[in-house]
Amino acid sequence: MLEIKPIFHALCRSKVGAMLLLIQIAITTAIVSNAAFIIQDKISFLSQETGYPEQDIFLFNVMTFGKDVNVTQQFELDEAMIRQLPGVVGAAMSSSAPLTGSGSASDFSLKPAPQESLSVRTGYFFIDEHGVNTYGVKLIAGRNFTEEEVVVTDNFEKQANVTIVSQALLTELFPGENGLGKTVYFGDIPLKIVGVVEKMMGPWLKDSRPDNLAFIPFINATSSANFVVRTEPGQRASVIKQIEEAMLNNYNKRVISRIRGLDESKAEYVAQDKLMMRMLIVLITILVLVTALGIFGLTLFNISKRTKQIGTRRALGARKSAIINYFLVENAMICCVGLVLGVIVALLLGQILMQYFSIAALPPSYIIITAMGVFCMSLLAVFGPAKRAANISPSIATRTI
Known part of the structure; x- marks a missing residue:
């Protein structure tokens, strides 16, 4: 009881x-x-999965103060040199980097601005044809950029006309249909979707659309640039040790800074x-x-x-x-x-x-x-x-x- x-x-x-x-x-x-x-x-x-082999990727910044070179040509030489280093899988100059909390975003629409249409917030990177390989993302449909599609310029008068997008972005822009080969608008700039990546996160994991991301083949080199390098598994530390010396040997009137792994940048962000x-x-x-x-x-x-x-x-x-x-x-x-x-x-x-x-x-x-x-x-x-x-x-x- x-x-x-x-x-x-x-x-x-x-x-x-x-x-x-x-x-x-x-x-x-x-x-x-x-x-x-x-x-x-x-x-x-x-x-959460980001789509990148974070342990194999590192980033660094280049600040060029020398006036006796064309920075665009110099950065192309730098990319080629880095890709020749032992243990390196890919290297590219990228306007910003994922998982860092810093980058660019805009609306991708089905009609050019200012016409009203479905618009989706999208992070984007300006990068060349080596971007997909350097970031180690999986291309599940379409193709990569060709060298001829990459716009290398000192101003913004000429624009790219193709893009590679994440599957999440494609699904949101074209629900229930195949958006590969269709055109989206970056403001009033038409971009044909030539490739689709299975998974890739943008700069902001806390964003309302963290996995809406687009690669745009456009290079506008300035005195300050960001490089992304992917190495073979287990080789990142050894490549990092030699990257500053290799860059300065290629051209010494600049400063190499903030060399850090992608996973380290993500850890700092979160x-x-x-x-x-x-x-x-x-x-x-x-x-x-x-x-x-x-x-x-x-x-x-x-x-x-x-x-x-x-x-x-x-x-x-x-x-x-x-x-x-x-x-x-x-x-x-x-x-x-x-x-x-x-x-x-x-x-x-x-x-x-x-x-x-x-x-x-x-x-x-x-x-x-x-x-x-x-x-x-x-x-x-x-x-x-x-x-x-x-x-x-x-x-x-x-x-x-």
Whole structure:
């Protein structure tokens, strides 16, 4: 028999402790369920496929201060030289790089501006015919750029007329049909889609369209340029060691800077997300431990107050299991009320996070799993003190008589 009524009356006589524990359980349930969802979201975000062999790619910047060379011709010579280095698979000059948080984006439309039509936000890289190979992305339809299609110029009067796009972009622009060979518009510039890449992410993983990306064969060299190099697996470190010397040997009136792996650039870009995830894990751990200690402490306090009553019950024939069940049921009653309040608060907190921080709606499964976890944790926390109470000797009831 669970003796709900006498347990409820006992709680009413010491309601302050019960109320504090109830509030603590509610807060823990609300915060842990939302924090767990955010952590899972961050884990999915950090572990998503990018389409690039990140461990084999590195980037570097070139700042040319010499005035005695044509930078466009010099960069072409640099690309050719880098591709001849042992362990190098591909090299190209790229207007920006993926996964870095820095780049260019525009609307790709089905009609030229300013005509109204379907427009899709798209990141884009200006790069030559070596871009697909250098980035190591998989071309699943169409073809690569030809050398003749790459526009190399000192101004923007002449524009490219072809592009290679990601599968995600093609699907959004031409849902339910094959967009290969069709024309899209980069502002008012027509670009024929000649190739489709299975997967490639743009500069911003946190963008609304992170995998909408286009390669445009256009090179407008300036004194500052970004190079991308892909090496054979395991050869990146050795190539990085010699890249600065090789570039300066090719032309020494410039500065080579920010040599870093693509995975390192990505790690720098998502550093805040990793920090937030770790902080939330620490927060969850602390909340659960504090709640467990609160339950443990309140149970010990109640036992110390009821030592004589427990001894009396033992003297009247109550079994140890009955004493243990008493405290388990008492804790379960507090916990259930706290969990009901916690579920309500969790839903409200989820709505606030969704409204002000653009976080997805909290799935009910996270609340249910958290509530079950908190309930099991509360029973485990109270079991030790309850077992201690069950071992109180019946003789304790007669010590003050």
